[in-house]
Amino acid sequence: MNWHQLLSLKRYGDTQKRLRIEQDETRLGFEVDYDRIIFSSFFRSLQDKTQVIPLSKTDFVHTRLTHSLEVSVVGRSLGRSVGKKILEKYPALEKTYAYKFNDFGAIVAAAALAHDIGNPPFGHSGEKAIGEYFSVGKGKRFQGVLTPEQYHDLTHFEGNANGFKLLTETRNGAKDGLRLSFATLGAFTKYPKASLPHKPTKHIADKKYGFFQSEQAVFENIAADLGLTKQTGEGVRYHRHPLAYLVEAADDICYTIIDFEDGINLGWIDEDLALEYLINLVRDNIITKNYSKLGTKNARLAYLRSLAINTLIAETVEVFLTYEEEILKGEFQHSLLDKSKYKAQIDDILAVSRNKIYQSNEVVEKEIAGYKIINTLLDAFTTAIENQRNNQATNYDKMLLKSYLDNVSYKEGDTYAWLISLCSNIALLTDGNALRTYKKITGNYSY
Numbered sequence: 001m002n003w004h005q006l007l008s009l010k011r012y013g014d015t016q017k018r019l020r021i022e023q024d025e026t027r028l029g030f031e032v033d034y035d036r037i038i039f040s041s042f043f044r045s046l047q048d049k050t051q052v053i054p055l056s057k058t059d060f061v062h063t064r065l066t067h068s069l070e071v072s073v074v075g076r077s078l079g080r081s082v083g084k085k086i087l088e089k090y091p092a093l094e095k096t097y098a099y100k101f102n103d104f105g106a107i108v109a110a111a112a113l114a115h116d117i118g119n120p121p122f123g124h125s126g127e128k129a130i131g132e133y134f135s136v137g138k139g140k141r142f143q144g145v146l147t148p149e150q151y152h153d154l155t156h157f158e159g160n161a162n163g164f165k166l167l168t169e170t171r172n173g174a175k176d177g178l179r180l181s182f183a184t185l186g187a188f189t190k191y192p193k194a195s196l197p198h199k200p201t202k203h204i205a206d207k208k209y210g211f212f213q214s215e216q217a218v219f220e221n222i223a224a225d226l227g228l229t230k231q232t233g234e235g236v237r238y239h240r241h242p243l244a245y246l247v248e249a250a251d252d253i254c255y256t257i258i259d260f261e262d263g264i265n266l267g268w269i270d271e272d273l274a275l276e277y278l279i280n281l282v283r284d285n286i287i288t289k290n291y292s293k294l295g296t297k298n299a300r301l302a303y304l305r306s307l308a309i310n311t312l313i314a315e316t317v318e319v320f321l322t323y324e325e326e327i328l329k330g331e332f333q334h335s336l337l338d339k340s341k342y343k344a345q346i347d348d349i350l351a352v353s354r355n356k357i358y359q360s361n362e363v364v365e366k367e368i369a370g371y372k373i374i375n376t377l378l379d380a381f382t383t384a385i386e387n388q389r390n391n392q393a394t395n396y397d398k399m400l401l402k403s404y405l406d407n408v409s410y411k412e413g414d415t416y417a418w419l420i421s422l423c424s425n426i427a428l429l430t431d432g433n434a435l436r437t438y439k440k441i442t443g444n445y446s447y
Contacts, residue, residue, distance in 0.1 A: 001328045003086060003093055005227035006241060007103065008183050012168070012176035012218075021098035030106035033184040034072075037114045040178060042166050043068070046116060048430035050123040062262055064116050070258060072113040074313060075250035079108030081317040082246060086324070104243065110180070111187035111247045118163025120427035121434040122370030129374040130157040130423055138379055142415060150416040152195040153212045154423065160191055161212045162427050165420075168218050172407065186226045186241035189219070190248050193237040200233060203333045204248075205240045214420050229330050239330030242320075249316045249336040256337075257308050260349050263357040264301060271297050277352065278304040281345040285311050315340050370431075373438040377426055380441050385410045385418055404437065 009018035009029045023029055037043055046065035062070075083104025086093070093099045120126030133139040135155040143151050153161070167185065168177040180188075191210035200206055211219040216236060223238050231237040260277075263269040275297070279286065285307060294300045319336045326332040337346060357363065381404065384397035389410065393401070401410075407425050410418040429437065438444075 001227050001229060001239070001242070001330070003090055003242075003328075004097055005225075006183065006186065006243070007093075007099060007107070008181065008186075008225055010182045010225055011179045013179060018181075019097075020103070023098075028103070028106060029181055030103055030110060030184060033110040033178075033180045034106065034113060036178045036180065037110060037117070037167075040117075042117045042428065043113070045428060045430050048432045049116075049119065049121060050126075050431055062258055064119065067254060067258065068113055068116050071115060071247075071250045071254045072109045074253055074309065075112030075247055076105040076109035077313050078105075078246045078250055078316055078320075079243065080105035081313070082320055085317075085321050089324075107181075107183050107187050108243050108246045108250070110184045111243065112250045114163060114167060114188055115190075115247055115251055116159065116163070118161070118166055118424075118427060119159035120157070120162075120374070121429050121431045122367060122374070124159075125367035125370050126374060126427070127157050127159055129371045130378065130426070131155050132371075133375050133378045137375060139382065142382075142419060145415045146419075147213070147416075149194060149196045149213050150420075152198065153214075153416075154419060156195060156198070156209075157423055157427075158191075158195070158209055159427065160189070160208060160210050161195070161215070162424050164189060164211045164219065165215050165424055166428075168215060182222045182225050183241075183243075185222050186228065187243035187247055189241065190244045192219070192223065192228060192240055192244075193231075194235055197233075197235045200235070200237070201333075203231075204335050204338075205231075206237065212420055214417065231330070240327075242324070242327045245320060245327060245332075245336050246316070249320075252335065252337050253309060253312045253316070256346055256349055256353075257305055257312075259353050259357060261301065261305055263353060266357075268356045268360055269352060271301070273352075275300060275304065277345070277349050278308055281342055281349070282307045282311050312337070312340070312342065312346075315342060370434075373434050374426065376438055376442065377434065378422075381405060381408075381422055381426070382419070385422065389418075400441065404441075 007020070009020060009023070018029060046068055047063055049064040080101055083101035086104065087099065087101055120130060122129070131154070134142065134151070139154065164185070166177065167180060167188070170176060189210040191205055191208040193206060193209050194211065194213065194216055195209040220236070226241060228238040228241060231239060260269070260274065264271055264274045282304060291300065291303060294303055316336050319339045320327070323332045323339070337343065340346065380400060384393065384400040385405070385408070387393040387397045388401060408418060409421045
């Protein structure tokens with residue numbers, strides 16, 4: 001892979017090449033990507049989607065939207081710092097093609113802004129709820145009419161793949177989705193593979209999958225333009241776009257530190273213990289004189305959080321640059337933070353978060369409710385569509401179709417096409433909308 005090709009400004013529908021040297025510096029193509037994402041309805045829905053605590057009434061707890069904005073800010077810093085060094089190493093990128101170090105920051109910021117855009121309501125439990133409806137629930141009835149790859153798309157429903165679908169599919173007359181640059185779409189795709197084979201290797205890019213069968217041809221077109229190299233072996237699998245490592249790292253940094261901070265603010269993690277863990281992470285960089293002047297725990301926590309994020313940004317840039325040639329060759333098999341000298345401290349913080357936050361009674365109880373809500377919606381909607389396609393729709397089915405399924409393409413195409421469209425639309429629901437829809441279709445609705 002080479003950087004010039006990887007920084008492609010091409011968009012679907014382009015009839016002429018987009019050259020960096022011809023770009024308007026006041027509105028660069030990569031910055032247009034950011035604008036299109038932030039003004040999209042998909043992004044706005046993240047304000048009412050779970051980051052850690054579903055249906056939280058607490059103002060200071062992060063939603064997917066605030067998390068995504070923070071990941072984008074961290075990603076921009078990572079991209080700019082890396083970009084500056086890449087241009088020094090490959091001067092032709094700037095002298096011949098006019099790329100600037102801010103371009104790297106803009107690409108990573110846009111991809112990071114969108115990184116959670118395809119996640120269902122109720123966090124990762126929402127993904128599991130959709131998947132288990134098809135693997136062990138009533139949705140298993142569809143297995144016989146689907147290919148193994150199509151069925152795996154459903155039984156292992158993946159928010160990353162749904163995000164790629166939302167960003168690229170023709171929807172409600174908007175052709176080719178948001179029409180983002182191929183560089184941003186490449187950086188967005190942390191797992192550039194189809195759903196099967198499932199975890200064929202321990203390579204970080206094989207951990208999950210990044211596109212459904214319905215978007216495979218779209219991704220392959222983008223990969224060809226970017227010059228992504230194919231992995232050997234079974235299935236459709238590519239090596240990552242290098243900037244995808246930075247998007248992943250930005251997310252890892254934010255959920256490691258910010259989720260931890262949420263747990264402290266909720267009172268689920270003892271403040272003295274939390275400060276000790278954060279100090280262990282930033283011990284090499286802390287300015288004791290400044291820290292000792294802070295009079296409250298909240299001030300000390302804010303200082304340590306900021307220092308921790310800055311420390312991990314600097315460390316991530318150093319790791320990326322150390323392994324940049326391996327990354328370009330597709331030989332780097334880890335996340336960047338896995339190679340960090342702070343890995344032990346990061347693991348300690350994550351262990352506390354798992355125990356005190358992710359497995360807390362409040363989170364688990366609301367995830368249970370999320371399972372019930374999503375299963376009920378899937379069962380009602382799949383039944384209504386099946387009956388309609390078989391000319392057996394009841395009046396209740398017709399009301400469901402009219403009220404809730406206008407955006408689902410169920411009238412034409414095969415079973416997989418309408419199932420993946422339905423799941424994608426359910427994944428678009430916010431936590432609150434999913435709950436309200438559940439109450440309405442089960443008759444538990446207050447007028």
